[in-house]
Amino acid sequence: MSLARRIVIVGAGPAGVGAALAARQQDRAADILLVSDERCEPYEKPPLSKAVLTGKAVPQDAPIAGPGGVAKHGITLKLEARCTGIDRAARMVETEAGERIPYDVLVLATGSINRTLPLFPARQPRIHYLRIEAEALALREELRKSRALVVVGAGLIGLEVASSAVEIGLKTRVIEIAPRILARVCDEETSSFIAARHRAAGVDISVATMVTGVRTLADGRIAIETDKAGTLSADIVVVGAGVMPDDRLAKASGLPVQDGIIVDEHCRTSDPAILAAGDSTRFAGPHGPVRLENWRHAQEHGAVAGRNAAGGNAVYNTAPSFWSEQYDLYIQGVGWPLAQPTVRVHRQVSPNAMLRFDLDGRVLRYASGINAQREIAAVRRLIERRIEIDPGDLADPAKPLAAMLKARA
Ligand SMILES: Cc1cc2nc3c(=O)[nH]c(=O)nc-3n(C[C@H](O)[C@H](O)[C@H](O)COP(=O)(O)OP(=O)(O)OC[C@H]3O[C@@H](n4cnc5c(N)ncnc54)[C@H](O)[C@@H]3O)c2cc1C
Numbered sequence: 001m002s003l004a005r006r007i008v009i010v011g012a013g014p015a016g017v018g019a020a021l022a023a024r025q026q027d028r029a030a031d032i033l034l035v036s037d038e039r040c041e042p043y044e045k046p047p048l049s050k051a052v053l054t055g056k057a058v059p060q061d062a063p064i065a066g067p068g069g070v071a072k073h074g075i076t077l078k079l080e081a082r083c084t085g086i087d088r089a090a091r092m093v094e095t096e097a098g099e100r101i102p103y104d105v106l107v108l109a110t111g112s113i114n115r116t117l118p119l120f121p122a123r124q125p126r127i128h129y130l131r132i133e134a135e136a137l138a139l140r141e142e143l144r145k146s147r148a149l150v151v152v153g154a155g156l157i158g159l160e161v162a163s164s165a166v167e168i169g170l171k172t173r174v175i176e177i178a179p180r181i182l183a184r185v186c187d188e189e190t191s192s193f194i195a196a197r198h199r200a201a202g203v204d205i206s207v208a209t210m211v212t213g214v215r216t217l218a219d220g221r222i223a224i225e226t227d228k229a230g231t232l233s234a235d236i237v238v239v240g241a242g243v244m245p246d247d248r249l250a251k252a253s254g255l256p257v258q259d260g261i262i263v264d265e266h267c268r269t270s271d272p273a274i275l276a277a278g279d280s281t282r283f284a285g286p287h288g289p290v291r292l293e294n295w296r297h298a299q300e301h302g303a304v305a306g307r308n309a310a311g312g313n314a315v316y317n318t319a320p321s322f323w324s325e326q327y328d329l330y331i332q333g334v335g336w337p338l339a340q341p342t343v344r345v346h347r348q349v350s351p352n353a354m355l356r357f358d359l360d361g362r363v364l365r366y367a368s369g370i371n372a373q374r375e376i377a378a379v380r381r382l383i384e385r386r387i388e389i390d391p392g393d394l395a396d397p398a399k400p401l402a403a404m405l406k407a408r409a
Pocket of ligand 1: 010011012013014015016035036037038045046047048049081082083084109110111112130131132157246249277278279280292293294295296298299321322323324325
């Protein structure tokens with residue numbers, strides 16, 4: 001019988017794959033099994049709302065583990081296997097097909113699931129939600145045949161879909177219940193800049209608008225009744241109403257869950273044999289418990305879980321960040337947003353590039369950027385090293401950010 005440590009990872013998004021790759025690095029001999037309920041080699045999700053919809057890429061162009069996939073790293077991939085239970089006493093994962101898979105250490109990386117709106121039930125003709133490759137391919141096919149799209153929800157995914165749809169020639173409308181777009185994501189100034197770019201591209205955005213009814217018309221199209229924007233008809237509707245952590249498996253097995261699987265800074269749950277990482281988890285951030293829904297967090301959190309599953313004792317302390325691509329805008333955020341920044345600074349990098357900084361006194365805590373990728377890389381280090389900065393220097397585009405890194409922390 002093999003004495004190799006048996007690590008089982010449930011979920012093959014960036015957190016699960018990040019965990020598998022890091023576990024392999026930590027323990028060359030470990031027996032690593034990645035269990036996925038999807039049908040293909042793990043792929044990156046960010047292109048699904050961008051290049052995949054415009055037809056410039058297919059999901060398999062971006063395998064998470066690189067060319068050769070996870071197998072190249074000595075990781076066994078079990079596809080189309082949904083885990084339905086954990087027998088914690090016996091250290092076994094149970095699958096829908098009735099298999100029992102033994103583990104020494106288990107990593108849960110079950111990610112998020114889309115929040116569905118009762119007026120727009122999933123799997124109805126012409127109504128789309130977007131999370132996985134099959135949904136992206138189905139949406140791409142239908143967008144190609146359609147002329148008018150209504151996007152419900154002006155979060156990152158909804159707006160990326162709008163931008164992709166405009167690129168392939170659809171007349172696009174966006175309805176948002178909140179008073180502004182991206183209300184959960186960025187400050188008012190950044191959100192108005194992005195809204196203006198959408199409007200310039202021909203997208204009609206209605207904010208503070210509620211959908212009050214949905215009907216299917218005689219020709220199969222969909223009529224969406226709203227309280228402020230009248231009735232809109234659409235060939236196709238995409239709902240981007242946010243996500244919820246998929247903590248169902250953890251909850252069913254009695255692990256502590258509170259809108260996400262509760263983990264410590266080592267990605268450990270209350271069961272010493274079970275770790276968890278990525279979108280599905282909640283952990284202590286500097287301003288209280290947080291749950292993050294972005295790629296870099298998932299991948300790096302997964303790597304910490306994987307190292308620790310294989311005997312390490314790594315700590316997760318990365319500054320979170322996200323990016324989004326819409327038209328010619330590369331939108332980024334890095335750091336821990338403050339409820340009440342004491343200082344807020346704007347830096348105009350060039351006519352089409354800007355940064356916004358949130359400081360706590362002289363310490364930078366959060367920044368958002370548009371078309372400022374190079375600057376954001378320096379900003380990340382300023383945040384992580386907690387370097388004291390003169391806010392006036394941040395506002396002055398003539399003062400290089402990289403030079404501020406040399407200042408005393
Ligand atoms: C369309 C789209 C575009 C995005 N674009 C960006 C972007 O531009 N920038 C950015 O920062 N972030 C982006 N994100 C967010 C980012 O992709 C997610 O934060 C990230 O994928 C989360 O990783 P994860 O591994 O935690 O979970 P997921 O990627 O959700 O992976 C979880 C996996 O686990 C599987 N699973 C769940 N339960 C079980 C079970 N019981 N048994 C077996 N398998 C199971 C799921 O099917 C899924 O494959 C985007 C997300 C989407 C959907």
